[in-house]
Each structure stands twice: as C-alpha cells, then as structure tokens.
Amino acid sequence: TNARTPLIAGNWKMNLDHNEAIHTVQKLAWALKDAQHDYNAVEATVLVPFTDIRSVQTLVDSDKLGITYGAQDLSAQVSGAYTGEISPVFLSRLGVKYVAVGHSERRQYHGEDDALVNAKTKNALAHDIAPIVCVGEPLEVRKAGDQVPFTLAQVDGAFADISAEDAVKVVVAYEPVWAIGTGEVATPADAQEVAQAIRARLAELYSQDVADAVRVLYGGSVKSSSIKELMNEADVDGALVGGASLDPEEFAKIVHYQD
Ligand code: PEP
Numbered sequence: 001t002n003a004r005t006p007l008i009a010g011n012w013k014m015n016l017d018h019n020e021a022i023h024t025v026q027k028l029a030w031a032l033k034d035a036q037h038d039y040n041a042v043e044a045t046v047l048v049p050f051t052d053i054r055s056v057q058t059l060v061d062s063d064k065l066g067i068t069y070g071a072q073d074l075s076a077q078v079s080g081a082y083t084g085e086i087s088p089v090f091l092s093r094l095g096v097k098y099v100a101v102g103h104s105e106r107r108q109y110h111g112e113d114d115a116l117v118n119a120k121t122k123n124a125l126a127h128d129i130a131p132i133v134c135v136g137e138p139l140e141v142r143k144a145g146d147q148v149p150f151t152l153a154q155v156d157g158a159f160a161d162i163s164a165e166d167a168v169k170v171v172v173a174y175e176p177v178w179a180i181g182t183g184e185v186a187t188p189a190d191a192q193e194v195a196q197a198i199r200a201r202l203a204e205l206y207s208q209d210v211a212d213a214v215r216v217l218y219g220g221s222v223k224s225s226s227i228k229e230l231m232n233e234a235d236v237d238g239a240l241v242g243g244a245s246l247d248p249e250e251f252a253k254i255v256h257y258q259d
Helices: 018-034 052-063 088-093 103-108 114-126 141-142 149-159 189-204 208-213 226-232 248-255
Strands: 007-011 043-047 068-071 098-101 130-135 171-174 215-221 238-239
Touching: 007 098, 007 171, 007 215, 007 248, 018 043, 018 052, 018 248, 043 098, 043 189, 052 068, 088 114, 098 114, 114 130, 130 149, 141 149, 149 171, 149 189, 171 189, 189 208, 189 215, 189 226, 226 238, 238 248
Parallel strands: 007 043, 007 238, 043 068, 068 098, 098 130, 130 171, 171 215, 215 238
Antiparallel strands: none
16 A cells, blocks of 8 residues: 555657647547546556647646646756757646656667756756656666666666655656567566665665655556556556557556556
C-alpha cells in the first residue's frame, strides 16, 4: 500500500498531426467514459508532438476531459537565440502538465547526455512542469547483468543538484532500451528489480519520504495484455506507453487496467 497515484502516460512519438490528435483524444475520452474510468484512481496523460499541443489543450479544456497532456522534450534554455528549441515557458502557457526528458530515442539520435537531461529536468521543474525522466539500459548492458548500476548512474545524473522539494515532483520512467518498440516486454520481476533499485537510490540521495513519493513507471512494449501484472509489482507505479498509445481503445484498456 502506498499513496502514489498510478500514472499511465502515452508517448505518441512523431505520430499523429493536429487533426489526428483531436480524433484520437476524443476517442480516448469516450472509451474511458464508457468504462466509467476514475481519473483520480489512475491518472491518464498523453505526451504529444509540439504542434498538437494547442489542439489538445482546446479539446481538453472545452470538453472538460479528465485526461492531461504533455510534451516529449523541452529546451534546457528559457529564451533567446536557440533556433528550433521550445521553452518550458511556452509549454506551461499551454497547460502542459508533464514533459518527457531524456527518452532513449533522444539520448540515441540527439546525443543527449546525463548533464543535458539534468539541465532539462531542472528547467521543467522551474516552470511547474513535471518531468518524466527516462532511464534504462541497452541490450548489451542487460546481457552483462549490469542493468541496475547502469540505470542508477543515469538516475544520479538526472537528479544532480535537485532539491528534495523538487525531487518529489519528478516521475522516473524505467525503460530498458531493448524493450522499447520491440514487442519484447520486460517480465514484471525484471521491471520490479530496477524500479525497486531506483526507489532505494532516491532514499539514499534524499530520504525515505522522497523515495516513497516519487512515481516510478515502467516502459517498453506495454500492452493491455501485460499491464495488470506489471502494476502488481510493489514499485511499479504506472507505465510509459509508446506504440499502444496510438490506438485509443487499446490505450484506454491500459489506463483502465484495474478492471
Ligand atoms: C516509449 O516510447 O517510451 C515506449 C515505451 O515505446 P513502446 O511502448 O512502443 O515500446
């Protein structure tokens, strides 16, 4: 038993334009309404492309939908000569609640390292956006059995110089790289091993109270068929869902996993 509200976050990646976004969010809201979903019991959010945010905001606000929304990245800067970057100021003005930071695809294709992930995490927190910090090992590290030390080094990097007051607002997503987009979901025991280690590290870095407050998600090929077992694990507080979040009926089933 714990006081952490489960969070199911859909990561659309570079999919769905602003018109498709409206249809997808409408269908998701209808599916959750049909299921009489209690948003206070399980929070549902969608991390959408920047160009979708305004459309999603208008829909969520005008129809008073229970879901929230967020972005997939942000700048480490606040304003100025940073062509193509998106400021957390802009995001918070659009009602963004969450932002993914350091997703493995950004670490891999955009060279994001722990120092940049730390700077982006701080920038989100400074503008009242909850960072969803993504960590997790590649296949060769898992094969060597080093998933825990590898992932904890990323946790240390992300939380560097962040106060306890801010740390409780961070969400950590454990996403083993070999499980992302591969159809190969981690076993619940594998997810729990690393989620528990992350929480123990937060207790060392801060306190047991902070560790007990931070939500740790699992991500990597989650589907409606695998979510329930993952959520049974003591330290898994939700999921970051890529591919399966593009299908609103399937994503609604994942959000409403308790039934
Ligand atoms: C992700 O992009 O964070 C992810 C977990 O993707 P998928 O669910 O498709 O593996």
